Amino acid sequence: MLKGIATAPGIGIGPVYLLELKSGEEETGNSQLLYGPEEIQAELTRLEEALGRAKRDLEELADKTRRDISEAEAGIFKAHILMLTDPTFIAGVKEKIQVEKKNAARAVEEVAEAIAGSFAALDDDLFRERAADIRDVAGRLVAKLTTRMRPAREVPPGAIIVAGELTPSQTAGFSRDTVAGIATETGGTTCHTAIVARALGIPAVLGVRGLLDQARAGDTAIIDGSSGAVYLNPGSELLEEYKKKKVTLEAGRLNIKCTGPARTRDGRQIELVANIRKAAEVKIALEHGAEGVGLFRTEFLFMNREEPPGEEEQFQAYQEVVAAFQGQPVVVRTLDVGGDKPLPYLNQGHDENPFLGLRGLRLCLTRQEIFKTQLKALLRAALYGNLRIMFPMVTALEEIREAKKIMAEARLELEASGLAVSRVETGMMIEVPAAALMADILAREVDFFSIGTNDLAQYTLAVDRGNERVTGMYDACHPAVLKLIDVTVKAAHRYGKWVGLCGELGSEIQAAPLLVGLGLDEISMSPVFIPPMKEAINKIAYHEARKLVRRLLELPGPQEVRAALSEFT
Ligand code: PEP
Ligand code: MG
Numbered sequence: 001m002l003k004g005i006a007t008a009p010g011i012g013i014g015p016v017y018l019l020e021l022k023s024g025e026e027e028t029g030n031s032q033l034l035y036g037p038e039e040i041q042a043e044l045t046r047l048e049e050a051l052g053r054a055k056r057d058l059e060e061l062a063d064k065t066r067r068d069i070s071e072a073e074a075g076i077f078k079a080h081i082l083m084l085t086d087p088t089f090i091a092g093v094k095e096k097i098q099v100e101k102k103n104a105a106r107a108v109e110e111v112a113e114a115i116a117g118s119f120a121a122l123d124d125d126l127f128r129e130r131a132a133d134i135r136d137v138a139g140r141l142v143a144k145l146t147t148r149m150r151p152a153r154e155v156p157p158g159a160i161i162v163a164g165e166l167t168p169s170q171t172a173g174f175s176r177d178t179v180a181g182i183a184t185e186t187g188g189t190t191c192h193t194a195i196v197a198r199a200l201g202i203p204a205v206l207g208v209r210g211l212l213d214q215a216r217a218g219d220t221a222i223i224d225g226s227s228g229a230v231y232l233n234p235g236s237e238l239l240e241e242y243k244k245k246k247v248t249l250e251a252g253r254l255n256i257k258c259t260g261p262a263r264t265r266d267g268r269q270i271e272l273v274a275n276i277r278k279a280a281e282v283k284i285a286l287e288h289g290a291e292g293v294g295l296f297r298t299e300f301l302f303m304n305r306e307e308p309p310g311e312e313e314q315f316q317a318y319q320e321v322v323a324a325f326q327g328q329p330v331v332v333r334t335l336d337v338g339g340d341k342p343l344p345y346l347n348q349g350h351d352e353n354p355f356l357g358l359r360g361l362r363l364c365l366t367r368q369e370i371f372k373t374q375l376k377a378l379l380r381a382a383l384y385g386n387l388r389i390m391f392p393m394v395t396a397l398e399e400i401r402e403a404k405k406i407m408a409e410a411r412l413e414l415e416a417s418g419l420a421v422s423r424v425e426t427g428m429m430i431e432v433p434a435a436a437l438m439a440d441i442l443a444r445e446v447d448f449f450s451i452g453t454n455d456l457a458q459y460t461l462a463v464d465r466g467n468e469r470v471t472g473m474y475d476a477c478h479p480a481v482l483k484l485i486d487v488t489v490k491a492a493h494r495y496g497k498w499v500g501l502c503g504e505l506g507s508e509i510q511a512a513p514l515l516v517g518l519g520l521d522e523i524s525m526s527p528v529f530i531p532p533m534k535e536a537i538n539k540i541a542y543h544e545a546r547k548l549v550r551r552l553l554e555l556p557g558p559q560e561v562r563a564a565l566s567e568f569t
Contacts, residue, residue, distance in 0.1 A: 004183065004208030005471055006228035007194040011246040012181020012203040013239070016219040016232070017159035019166070020212075034101045042344055043097050047104040050144035055084055057140065076133075083137045089115070105145040112138030155179060160221040164212055168192035168341055169303040172277070176201045181223030183230050185211045188474060190454040190504045191466030192340050198507065198526045199277060205230050207468030259289065262534040264516060268542040271522040272530050273329070275502060279320040285527040289534065292328035292386070294450060294524020295502035296321060298374070299337050306345055308370055311377045318381035329386045331427070331450065331500075331524070334374055336360045336392035340466050346370075355464065360393025365402055375410040379421045388425040390450060395432045400445050429502075431455035436484035439491035449492050450524070453503025457481050475558035476505040477514070482553055482561070489519045500524055512536035513568050514552060514561075517545030
């Protein structure tokens with residue numbers, strides 16, 4: 001049994017399908033030259049990623065060696081890390097990519113060989129050993145660079161996907177009908193890969209250390225997305241037990257009634273709405289009793305293609321969702337790329353820290369043609385129902401003003417072509433601590449807020465939401481995060497604005513008393529969580545939840561908050 005992070009609930013049973021081809025299994029294309037600035041940029045990004053992954057491996061090896069053997073032996077790997085981060089070596093590789101247009105694997109091999117060769121030629125054992133070290137490090141890096149992914153369409157039905165790393169767009173290519181479960185070595189609870197797996201209803205366990213070493217193609221695997229356990233080649237007893245659990249779990253989920261609104265025992269109604277990524281998910285949202293959409297992540301319309309969708313294509317997609325909800329609100333978030341959702345064709349250059357770089361609204365403000373096209377499509381779709389527009393990753397007042405200015409221009413351009421659109425409710429996400437702390441100023445600019453706890457927790461706690469190495473420190477129930485939510489809700493209400501929450505905290509049924517007591521007006525989540533969340537809210541008294549939250553805000557850490565929450569019910 002291997003242990004990872006319980007990411008998407010449910011039980012998956014099936015044969016292991018290794019998504020990555022190891023080097024040697026496929027032609028690496030080493031002699032291939034790169035064409036054009038986009039390919040060069042993509043190759044530089046691949047190099048950075050491979051350097052990061054190789055360094056992480058070496059750090060783990062050093063730790064393990066220190067524990068199992070000795071500090072002195074661990075020093076070998078520390079020296080390897082130094083080589084991997086050596087500025088001259090990296091600059092040499094980059095130059096080969098940029099100037100000679102060689103691919104990254106070839107560039108690494110050539111630079112490493114030049115250095116190793118000159119050491120090996122010296123008549124000194126120490127230098128000769130160093131040459132061997134250089135070749136070893138380069139080999140590790142080349143292996144990372146020549147690992148290729150099999151295309152999602154080749155996955156046989158009923159398989160358990162096993163991979164080192166999965167991107168959100170790769171995950172989006174899977175479906176519940178064909179994939180029984182997902183297990184990866186990297187990732188955390190609220191990275192976008194996790195969110196997509198949950199949205200698709202595919203059981204997933206991420207951050208499973210040692211997975212690739214242990215799993216073999218064709219092994220029978222059990223993925224327990226609720227406990228974070230991954231069993232490889234389980235015994236027949238365990239297999240039977242899990243098969244029964246799976247049947248019971250699925251039957252139970254279907255049985256929960258989902259009619260009527262979510263209303264606390266003392267009469268406070270809270271709107272429960274769905275997080276979706278595309279029109280195809282509307283059906284599942286309606287089946288689970290969604291009263292609208294609280295977060296339409298439009299960036300998924302922009303992924304897995306070579307150029308952004310045009311105004312007409314976007315209009316069709318938005319209009320379809322808005323019309324299906326027949327007057328119920330549909331909050332559409334404008335393009336939120338960057339961070340762990342890169343869009344290579346935007347050619348935006350490289351960020352050392354993508355989550356702190358050009359992402360979300362920041363990126364849209366630098367690419368106004370793409371932004372305005374989306375806004376026009378949204379304004380046109382607003383004529384077909386109750387569409388609301390929401391901006392992601394807002395940090396400063398000027399950003400929201402600038403976004404509204406571009407929206408006004410889009411509206412004028414539509415009017416000039418004879419299309420008058422009435423006022424559309426406009427809101428912003430609160431997912432940066434600065435925005436939460438400035439909520440009283442920002443509230444005057446918008447009609448609503450929606451709190452994105454995934455990013456808010458990441459930025460408040462300085463913990464990368466997708467990094468399994470620090471996942472133990474990531475918890476949206478941390479009192480520091482709760483205080484920011486509390487400040488935000490109070491500020492919004494002071495100005496008569498409604499406030500929702502659309503991060504993954506909204507899918508945590510155990511957090512229901514907290515969500516109610518914070519005074520949220522709306523909670524948006526993956527559709528499958530709507531019925532159990534409704535059931536939980538209907539059992540809570542709002543005035544008691546208020547008192548509970550006042551107490552939670554004074555607690556020292558997330559463990560205490562979670563303990564108090566489980567005592568409350
Ligand atoms: C969030 O950050 O909580 C959020 C809902 O946005 P995303 O997960 O898409 O970054
Ligand atoms: Mg976010």
